[in-house]
Amino acid sequence: xxxxxxxxxxxxxxxxxxxxxxxxxxxxxxxxxxxxxxxxxxxxxxxxxxxxxxxxxxxxxxxxxxxxxxxxxxxxxxxxxxxxxxxxxxxxxxxxxxxxxxxxxxxxxxxxxxxxxxxxxxxxxxxxxxxxxxxxxxxxxxxxxxxxxxxxxxxxxxxxxxxxxxxxxxxxxxxxxxxxxxxxxxxxxxxxxxxxxxxxxxxxxxxxxxxxxxxxxxxxxxxxxxxxxxxxxxxxxxxxxxxxxxxxxxxxxxxxxxxxxxxxxxxxxxxxxxxxxxxxxxxxxxxxxxxxxxxxxxxxxxxxxxxxxxxxxxxxxxxxxxxxxxxxxxxxxxxxxxxxxxxxxxxxxxxxxxxxxxxxxxxxxxxxxxxxxxxxxxxxxxxxxxxxxxxxxxxxxxxxxxxxx
Amino acid sequence: xxxxxxxxxxxxxxxxxxxxxxxxxxxxxxxxxxxxxxxxxxxxxxxxxxxxxxxxxxxxxxxxxxxxxxxxxxxxxxxxxxxxxxxxxxxxxxxxxxxxxxxxxxxxxxxxxxxxxxxxxxxxxxxxxxxxxxxxxxxxxxxxxxxxxxxxxxxxxxxxxxxxxxxxxxxxxxxxxxxxxxxxxxxxxxxxxxxxxxxxxxxxxxxxxxxxxxxxxxxxxxxxxxxxxxxxxxxxxxxxxxxxxxxxxxxxxxxxxxxxxxxxxxxx
Amino acid sequence: xxxxxxxxxxxxxxxxxxxxxxxxxxxxxxxxxxxxxxxxxxxxxxxxxxxxxxxxxxxxxxxxxxxxxxxxxxxxxxxxxxxxxxxxxxxxxxxxxxxxxxxxxxxxxxxxxxxxxxxxxxxxxxxxxxxxxxxxxxxxxxxxxxxxxxxxxxxxxxxxxxxxxxxxxxxxxxxxxxxxxxxxxxxxxxxxxxxxxxxxxxxxxxxxxxxxxxxxxxxxxxxxxxxxxxxxxxxxxxxxxxxxxxxxxxxxxxxxxxxxxxxxxxxxxxxxxxxxxxxxxxxx
Numbered sequence: 017x018x019x020x021x022x023x024x025x026x027x028x029x030x031x032x033x034x035x036x037x038x039x040x041x042x043x044x045x046x047x048x049x050x051x052x053x054x055x056x057x058x059x060x061x062x063x064x065x066x067x068x069x070x071x072x073x074x075x076x077x078x079x080x081x082x083x084x085x086x087x088x089x090x091x092x093x094x095x096x097x098x099x100x101x102x103x104x105x106x107x108x109x110x111x112x113x114x115x116x117x118x119x120x121x122x123x124x125x126x127x128x129x130x131x132x133x134x135x136x137x138x139x140x141x142x143x144x145x146x147x148x149x150x151x152x153x154x155x156x157x158x159x160x161x162x163x164x165x166x167x168x169x170x171x172x173x174x175x176x177x178x179x180x181x182x183x184x185x186x187x188x189x190x191x192x193x194x195x196x197x198x199x200x201x202x203x204x205x206x207x208x209x210x211x212x213x214x215x216x217x218x219x220x221x222x223x224x225x226x227x228x229x230x231x232x233x234x235x236x237x238x239x240x241x242x243x244x245x246x247x248x249x250x251x252x253x254x255x256x257x258x259x260x261x262x263x264x265x266x267x268x269x270x271x272x273x274x275x276x277x278x279x280x281x282x283x284x285x286x287x288x289x290x291x292x293x294x295x296x297x298x299x300x301x302x303x304x305x306x307x308x309x310x311x312x313x314x315x316x317x318x319x320x321x322x323x324x325x326x327x328x329x330x331x332x333x334x335x336x337x338x339x340x341x342x343x344x345x346x347x348x349x350x351x352x353x354x355x356x357x358x359x360x361x362x363x364x365x366x367x368x369x370x371x372x373x374x375x376x377x378x379x380x381x382x383x384x385x386x387x388x389x390x391x392x393x394x395x396x397x398x399x400x401x402x403x404x405x406x407x408x409x410x411x412x413x414x415x416x417x418x419x420x421x
Numbered sequence: 422x423x424x425x426x427x428x429x430x431x432x433x434x435x436x437x438x439x440x441x442x443x444x445x446x447x448x449x450x451x452x453x454x455x456x457x458x459x460x461x462x463x464x465x466x467x468x469x470x471x472x473x474x475x476x477x478x479x480x481x482x483x484x485x486x487x488x489x490x491x492x493x494x495x496x497x498x499x500x501x502x503x504x505x506x507x508x509x510x511x512x513x514x515x516x517x518x519x520x521x522x523x524x525x526x527x528x529x530x531x532x533x534x535x536x537x538x539x540x541x542x543x544x545x546x547x548x549x550x551x552x553x554x555x556x557x558x559x560x561x562x563x564x565x566x567x568x569x570x571x572x573x574x575x576x577x578x579x580x581x582x583x584x585x586x587x588x589x590x591x592x593x594x595x596x597x598x599x600x601x602x603x604x605x606x607x608x609x610x611x612x613x614x615x616x617x618x619x620x621x622x623x624x625x626x627x628x629x630x631x632x633x634x635x636x637x638x639x640x641x642x643x644x645x646x647x648x649x650x651x652x653x654x655x656x657x658x659x660x661x662x663x664x665x666x667x668x669x670x671x672x673x674x675x676x677x678x679x680x681x682x683x684x685x686x687x688x689x
Numbered sequence: 690x691x692x693x694x695x696x697x698x699x700x701x702x703x704x705x706x707x708x709x710x711x712x713x714x715x716x717x718x719x720x721x722x723x724x725x726x727x728x729x730x731x732x733x734x735x736x737x738x739x740x741x742x743x744x745x746x747x748x749x750x751x752x753x754x755x756x757x758x759x760x761x762x763x764x765x766x767x768x769x770x771x772x773x774x775x776x777x778x779x780x781x782x783x784x785x786x787x788x789x790x791x792x793x794x795x796x797x798x799x800x801x802x803x804x805x806x807x808x809x810x811x812x813x814x815x816x817x818x819x820x821x822x823x824x825x826x827x828x829x830x831x832x833x834x835x836x837x838x839x840x841x842x843x844x845x846x847x848x849x850x851x852x853x854x855x856x857x858x859x860x861x862x863x864x865x866x867x868x869x870x871x872x873x874x875x876x877x878x879x880x881x882x883x884x885x886x887x888x889x890x891x892x893x894x895x896x897x898x899x900x901x902x903x904x905x906x907x908x909x910x911x912x913x914x915x916x917x918x919x920x921x922x923x924x925x926x927x928x929x930x931x932x933x934x935x936x937x938x939x940x941x942x943x944x945x946x947x948x949x950x951x952x953x954x955x956x957x958x959x960x961x962x963x964x965x966x967x968x969x970x971x972x973x
Contacts (some may be wrong), residue, residue, distance in 0.1 A: 253928075592930075
């Protein structure tokens with residue numbers, strides 16, 4: 017009996033032992049399951065279709081061309097096809113606001129419940145050669161002479177990863193180009209680490225080599241405590257203090273910039289970098305220091321020729337971990353970077369990061385829609401980036417252990 | 422006995438009828454105030470108010486995770502269809518009106534703009550204030566996040582459904598637009614009438630015939646100001662009994678007083 | 690070539706300066722919050738609901754909400770985390786499996802909190818149809834903090850000397866008895882320390898609760914685990930970015946920030962005190 021209980025409990029332990037593995041697997045499954053449908057979705061918003069006049073030879077139209085046409089940037093079919101006709105835009109997303117149908121036809125002609133709307137729409141499309149109509153599928157003029165419903169492309173993987181515009185609400189064709197978001201995320205976090213690493217190292221050297229023990233015993237735990245301050249507080253601080261400061265210092269139109277985000281993220285990363293680097297430096301074996309000092313090296317020479325090289329893999333692991341943290345940080349990015357989805361050219365313009373995009377838009381995106389799916393694919397991208405970084409950090413610190421032997 | 426217990430449970434359940442209102446951030450301060458006073462009058466009621474944007478609210482209504490969706494735009498045909506596919510009829514109650522004011526930094530010399538100029542500014546064709554009669558200063562247009570009804574309403578009414586310029590600076594909440602414009606000489610943005618304060622300057626706008634109108638409760642009421650939209654509560658017919666007392670309160674004299682106190686336009 | 694003593698002097702002064710600079714920054718942030726927030730703290734602020742468009746009144750519902758989430762997430766993470774750590778440390782021999790588990794735990798720990806938010810929304814809110822609720826938020830936060838619980842528990846289990854385990858086996862105790870009677874009681878104080886640390890982590894997280902539980906305004910307290918709640922970090926976020934009058938809401942924001950920081954710092958501080966205390970005891 018007791019033996020059985022032991023066995024059962026052991027099994028329970030075993031299952032919980034793999035809890036984290038299970039959670040990661042579940043995460044992968046869910047993120048990909050929710051997101052993957054994106055690349056099977058048509059470029060045009062679900063439930064709608066594009067129609068042209070039958071005389072129009074145009075076959076497939078890319079999503080960014082559709083956007084340009086409906087934004088009035090491209091005005092003639094000849095700009096992207098062999099068809100020589102001015103584009104006549106026609107939107108019918110809602111029966112009440114279906115182009116100028118209510119002017120052309122009387123209510124009786126359209127039907128009390130718009131049952132003749134599709135038919136009449138067909139007439140309009142058939143008599144307008146240059147028409148480009150965006151129509152709800154309820155009122156789609158199917159099988160009407162003179163009307164051709166365009167076959168739709170699917171959202172392409174390379175349009176997603178290399179697209180330059182993130183406009184998820186653009187109709188008829190939402191633009192999901194994540195390149196600006198990926199670059200924005202990397203820019204903000206890399207600059208943050210570039211700021212935090214030298215500062216953090218300096219403080220770590222100060223703490224481990226120069227400060228008196230009593231001072232160190234106060235400072236180190238104090239810095240560790242600061243690592244626990246919630247990110248939203250850092251974001252609030254950034255918003256209230258740093259944003260106006262950066263704006264004044266660089267005489268900018270707005271203070272919400274990549275640099276502001278980097279500085280706040282750097283401050284957030286400091287405690288971790290300091291603690292890990294200091295631990296690594298203090299673990300330098302005493303004989304190594306003493307040998308160096310005995311050879312006539314100064315304390316400083318010992319630090320940068322012996323201690324830092326010895327601690328280097330610990331330090332680099334800390335730095336890599338710091339990058340991972342910064343890449344995934346949401347609240348600070350949301351509050352202080354300005355969230356503009358363009359490829360950043362300088363540090364002093366607003367940028368939009370992946371986590372901030374998810375946080376700002378997920379609430380809105382209808383569950384299961386393309387926008388929702390696109391945000392989950394963004395989540396997958398972020399997941400893969402941080403996972404890679406975490407594995408890299410592990411490999412680096414493993415090297416450290418091997419060297420230690 | 423059992424029946425009695427069931428009745429007791431049902432009645433307590435209906436007394437504790439918790440309601441959730443979710444959606445538009447524009448309506449948020451209004452709903453929050455309404456909920457606050459309503460719960461003062463009606464001690465047993467429990468009204469939860471959450472933001473997120475009009476789209477959030479309506480999709481929550483479709484999924485059945487909220488009782489009332491607060492919205493600063495009309496429900497889309499598609500959303501209505503999703504609800505009717507689920508077998509529910511949506512009920513629309515306009516609780517107030519809001520005028521959308523176009524705001525700039527108080528130091529900006531420009532006082533008025535036409536719809537076409539606004540269109541060009543927010544789609545990125547005009548980039549300097551001197552092109553519209555102001556100082557030689559870069560224009561920094563600011564939009565709300567995409568989830569907001571304000572974002573879509575402005576896009577529909579002013580930009581005529583064209584997209585905002587790519588990479589427009591976007592902020593998660595209207596309060597932040599005011600903050601940013603206050604600090605940024607070249608900024609331009611749009612906020613609900615309720616948000617106007619001395620830190621920003623509201624522009625006169627003209628949609629036709631060169632008539633420039635200033636946004637105010639008065640001009641919105643007499644329909645001379647062009648950018649006015651209804652603020653709406655949506656709920657499904659089947660939950661009418663639960664939400665009716667609260668909505669009735671909002672539409673009552675007391676409720677409408679709160680509407681004008683918060684800075685919106687009453688329905689009468 | 691720079692004289693080596695001079696270069697040492699320059700370097701060391703630079704480091705001293707850097708040290709002071711960084712500590713200055715950190716103190717500045719703390720000071721900023723404390724200085725602006727201290728005047729706001731009052732009995733009313735701590736124990737009343739927000740009023741008048743959230744520019745007056747207090748943050749009581751947010752405090753209670755955060756408390757609910759702490760309890761909820763610990764109910765999820767603590768048993769699971771401790772059992773997981775016991776399994777890796779006591780049942781599996783040091784080798785590939787334990788290494789793999791540890792790697793997975795580390796990886797989970799490095800996943801950004803917003804991903805947990807996405808995952809929690811997809812799994813708990815939508816798939817399980819729990820809606821935005823304490824239970825959905827607690828599971829999300831619980832999974833987020835699981836790696837921390839596992840790591841700290843493992844460390845505490847490692848601190849129990851093997852000689853004690855062997856002694857117990859020698860007396861004829863089974864593995865489970867040894868774990869229950871010998872290992873756990875010895876490791877318990879340190880496990881609790883880990884628990885407290887995880888509470889500190891959970892109470893400050895915003896991103897995972899955005900889509901799983903947080904409410905903008907809910908002046909009444911929750912009555913079931915399927916209710917939404919307000920939470921301190923989310924409250925700070927909304928009152929510092931939205932509302933009709935951000936300036937009027939600033940004092941509330943400072944006060945909320947101060948309460949949040951104080952809460953987290955007290956939690957972490959007591960964890961480090963405990964660790965010092967019990968660390969010494971076990972170390973002997």
